[in-house]
Amino acid sequence: MHEESFFGNPRTWVALAFIIFFALFGRKLWQALAGMLDGRTAAVRAELAEAARLRGEAETMLADARSRREAALAEARTLLERARDEAGRVARDAAADAEAAARRREQMALDRIAAAEKAAVDDVRRLAAEVATTAAEQAIRDGLSAEADGRLIDHAIGALPAALAARRAA
Numbered sequence: 346m347h348e349e350s351f352f353g354n355p356r357t358w359v360a361l362a363f364i365i366f367f368a369l370f371g372r373k374l375w376q377a378l379a380g381m382l383d384g385r386t387a388a389v390r391a392e393l394a395e396a397a398r399l400r401g402e403a404e405t406m407l408a409d410a411r412s413r414r415e416a417a418l419a420e421a422r423t424l425l426e427r428a429r430d431e432a433g434r435v436a437r438d439a440a441a442d443a444e445a446a447a448r449r450r451e452q453m454a455l456d457r458i459a460a461a462e463k464a465a466v467d468d469v470r471r472l473a474a475e476v477a478t479t480a481a482e483q484a485i486r487d488g489l490s491a492e493a494d495g496r497l498i499d500h501a502i503g504a505l506p507a508a509l510a511a512r513r514a515a
Contacts, residue, residue, distance in 0.1 A: 472508055476501040 351357055367374075480501045 468512060469505075469509060472512065473505060476505060476508065 477498075480497050483497060
């Protein structure tokens, strides 16, 4: 077999070239790689910080939304309670107004009945006075006796209901 010397072996030269290459450019390559990795690390840290900041804002916004929701619910409950109270008050006022209106109508009806009764009594008195006046005139004209006067007055009083009925019909 054929043995090659250390310097005659191509693997040796490749290894030497590799070592020289890294000796000359390794530091620059390492700095470039480290710079890239540091840049990537900084970018990831910045993204993580931004994500943490956004999460904090989101949590703040969520807490704010929850507090506004609770405040809105409390306000809605208050408004609903006020509306119920107002509805009850309006219902009580309406019932009181209706009762007062009914009492006023009842009083007006009673007043009309009393006025009609008074008018009827006044009509009866007036009619009785007219009948008595007519009977007196006739008694004076005829010069009737006391007995005839009594009969005439009785007749006039008996005719009074019929006269009242005729008066009402007219």
